[in-house]
Amino acid sequence: MTQEQHESTPSNPDPAEGAPDAASDSVEAQLAEQIELLKAEVEQARAQGLLERADLENQRKRLAREIESARRFANERLLSALVPVFDALEAGLANASDADPLRAGMELTLRELARATEANGLSTLAPAPGDPFNPEHHQAMSIVEVPGVPPGAVAQVFQKGYLLNERLLRPAMVAVAKAD
Structure with missing residues (x-):
């Protein structure tokens, strides 16, 4: 059969070709x-x-924060134990006369101790009379009437307080001025 004959010969159309087949529709569906x-x-x-x-990332960040916090406050117990040493040296200096030969040694010891502890994040919390009372940093030991000091302000400091990396280690013990 030649090309011309093939083109002119009508093809036998398959009746199933044009009609939708239910089985193939079902398979397609x-x-x-x-x-x-x-x-x-x-x-x-x-x-x-x-x-x-996201959960793993949050855990990683939380762990990093906890490690940083542990690093910043790892020496908290040691520095807490040194706070009474500050108190003892300061009390010794307050009671020592200027002529006392041990005074210079106590002053040097106090300076070196302060330098070493400050390098590790310890800072002194020593309010001055007249400073506002801060219940987050001060512990009121008494309420006193003091002329010239505004009510609610620190009237007297009994004992210094200390902060470790901005976190309260020991509150300052103070007397607070009362209203007239």
Whole structure:
């Protein structure tokens, strides 16, 4: 058969070709449904992966904060134990006369101790009379009437307080001026 004959010969149309086949439609519907289910599973797995990644990142950040906090406050027990040494040296200096030969040694010891503890984050909390009373940093031991000091202000300091990296280690013990 030549090309011309082939083109002019009518082809035998298959009656099933043009008509929709119920079985193939059913298979296509099932495949489409499976595709949609698989797409949903993939999306769910992707969302779960993102949640787990975010959770791991949050845990990493929390651990880093905890490590930083532990590093900053690791020496808290040691510095707390040194606070009474400050008190003893300051009391000794308050009672020592200027002619006392031990005074210079106590002053040097106090300066060196202060330098070493400040390098590790310890700072003194010593309010002056007239400073406002701060309940977060001061412990009121008494309320006294003091002329010239405004009510609610520190009237007298009994004992210095201390902060370790801006966190209260020991409050300052003070007397507070009362209202007239």
